Amino acid sequence: NAGVTQTPKFQVLKTGQSMTLQCAQDMNHEYMSWYRQDPGMGLRLIHYSVGAGITDQGEVPNGYNVSRSTTEDFPLRLLSAAPSQTSVYFCASSYSNRQNGYTFGSGTRLTVV
């Protein structure tokens, strides 16, 4: 099993550019989420989804969009990148009962200049 796959691993963007961070899981998990991790701030929830076609906002949703057209994929879109979005982004997934915890992807390090 591949688990949770995130691409790309590294990305540099110019202010105002848009891009999509990809996340795919092959464990048939219902729940998927996106976090950003900044020094001293821990992991903060951006958006999450409890199943295909259902998404909701987390703690820091501004500047990001998501969609969940399939169970496997949960892309995160940056609409107009800003330096404040420089961060490490993690995608995570789990079964709805969370019994085995959440599985995290390896992360995407994004720098906005």
Place this chain on the structure above:
Amino acid sequence: EDKVVQSPLSLVVHEGDTVTLNCSYEVTNFRSLLWYKQEKKAPTFLFMLTSSGIEKKSGRLSSILDKKELFSILNITATQTGDSAVYLCAGGGATNKLIFGTGTLLAVQP
């Protein structure tokens, strides 16, 4: 507003010491408390606790939840240099989303 607070922020110990990491939480419709270990990359799952007073163990690591006082502790006995990491605590509510604390940075010196 939901929040999870961990203490201490950082800790330096010597190999063989026992450490206790603390996590307090305020999570709407609380369902579970999770512990993760994060080294260089992605967090890896350690424990999930849902019932108060029941200890979960895995080797030298153990954790317990107190739902009345809204906290959890993670114990590591006979620490090793490989235990050096950031330990994250997260609270889960009814909607499955997790709220994380800022973590405890543990450094184990030889």
